[in-house]
Amino acid sequence: MAPRDEEALYGEELGIGALVADWLVEHVHYRGPVSTLYRARHVRTGAAAALKVLLPQPSDVALRRFRREAETLRRLSHPHIVAVLGYGTLADGRPYIAMEWLDGRDLAAELESRGPMSPSEALDVLEQVGHALRTAHQAGVVHRDLKAQNVVCLSREGEAPRVKLVDFGVAKGLTPDAPGASTLTLTGVSLGTPLSMAPEQIRGEPPDARTDLYAMGVLLFQLVTGQPPFQGATRHDVEDLHLNAPPPRPSERAPVPTALDAVVLRSMGKRREDRYPDVDALLEELRRAVRGGVALEGPVLAVALYAEARLRGTPETSSLERLDALLEQVGGTARAAGLDVRVEGSGCLLALAPLPAEAGARQAARARVLHAALGLVEHVETGAAPRPVDLAITVHVAPLPNEAGRDVDGLLHLPGWVAEPPGTGLVATEAALEGLEAGLVATPVSGARLGCWRVSSAR
Structure with missing residues (x-):
């Protein structure tokens, strides 16, 4: 490559065709004040990625904040947190982060386009x-x-709202060994966005988990009314309102239950001691406010996808690379469908996610996972995927494993719902397929424990 061509690809702004590790730049998606976000594709799998690259000659603060975001996201694996695919530095020393590509728009743009959400939609968002x-x-x-x-x-x-949390650039570790723990943010320094900042942030005091609960209250108000609770002509005006003005009631600006007022007012307490003690307490009160005091009974259900890839014939280096590439694609597809990859083996993968509480949203989530799985097996069966690799996928619904890891005959107990041998193609249990039969071509699998169905195509 001639020096001038190389400069065009790898100059201050990366050009189309620039190769960053395993990702090929396609175009600039967003130019920010300290970094540029590119859309890129993985050279082997073709999976889309968001490539965030720091601008040349960054300040020490910007550089440390960027690296901290990469480290924080790498450790926080969750279906509703954007996933990091890799990070490193360019030849000129600029750091980059490769993240999953999110096809969507932020909630501010969503609200501007469609208007306020209903209380039940806001609950779905805040649950996630x-x-x-x-x-x-x-x-x-x-x-x-x-x-x-x-x-x-x-x-x-x-569709029911499905969201992911992004931008941990100003995240703060609460313990010395936590991701993001550093001396970058000192007491007396205010970081955050004025429209959502808790009073202690404005005063430059050390944050804790209740700082995020204040912002949840601000977000709840904005979701159901279409506007943040406090607005002003200047940053100082907004900060003064957060410090001194009582929060407005959402019921004064939108047709929502008055019980929602209490959730917002407590979340936005001026003193953190006046707020909810944790996220779970806030969500429980919000559920009661939205559902009129009726709480859902029974365990939280989750949808799981188990994929197993196998080689045909004698393993060779090239075929092993194809198997790895296919499993990378399965993992990327699972994350795009809202699942959290819990287990990755040499030839298998298990991903799962809790299902929404509302029946229609729960069915839509199952349909999304089944159609994503069907696309994967069709990719293999039509020859689009490299041979000789076979792929078998099973989708199931069962109670979410508890915090202690006890999961007797549940999602983590694979022999209870994955057929042996798994064969090839897509298999769905009755719990996963229920109510979706009209949109899928499925035939029963004889001898299966859970009434499994082999799904061959969409109708």
Whole structure:
């Protein structure tokens, strides 16, 4: 390559065709003040990725914040947190992060386009955001910049909201060994977005998990009314309102249950001691407010996808590479469908995610996973995937494994729902297929324990 051509590809802004590790740049998606976001594709699997590259000659603060975001996201694996695919540095020393590509728009753009959400839709969103924050808080990380612009909505029009939390650039570790723990943010320094900042952030005090709960209250207000609770002509005006003004009630601006007011007011307490103690307490009160005091009974259900790839004939280096590439594609597809990859073996993968509480949203989530799995097996069966590799996928629904890991005859007990031998193609259990039979061509599998069906195509 001639020096001028190389400069065009790898200059201050990466050009189309620039190769960054295993990702090939396709185009610039967003130019920010300290970094540029590119759409890229994996050279082997073709999977899309978001490539975030720091601009040349960054400040020390920007450089440390960028590296901290990569390390934080790498450790926080959750179906509602954007996944990191890799990170490193360019030849000129600029760091980059490769993340899963999210086809959607942030909640601020969503609200601007469609208007406020119903209380039940807002609950669906905050359930997902809350579960993501719980994972972060359990890892000792507070996000500190939760806002509508940092939550990406992936669902299409008419579907239940499905979201992912992004941008941990100002996340703060709560313990010395937590991802994001550093001396970058000192007491007395205010970081975050004024429209969502808790009073202690404005005062530059050390954050804790309740700092994110304040932002959840702000987000809840914005979701159901279409506007943030506090607005002003200047940053100082907004900060003064967060510090001194009582939060407005959402019922004064939108037709929502007055019980929702109490959730917002407590979440946005001026003193963190006045807020909910944790995410779970906030979500429980929000469920009661939205459902009129009726709480769902029984365990939380989850949908799981188990994939097993096998080689035909004698293993060779090239065929092993094809198997690895196929499993990478399966993992990427599972994450795009909202699943969290829990187990990755030499030839298998298990991914799962909790299902929404509302019946229609739960059915839509199962349909999304089944259609994603069907696309994978069709990719192999039509010859689009490299041979000689066979792929077998089973989709099942069962109670979500509990925190202690006890999962007797549940999703983590594979012999209870994965047929042996698994054969090839897509198999769905009755629990996974229920209510979706009209849209899929399926035939019963004889001898299966759970009433399994082999799914061959969509109708």
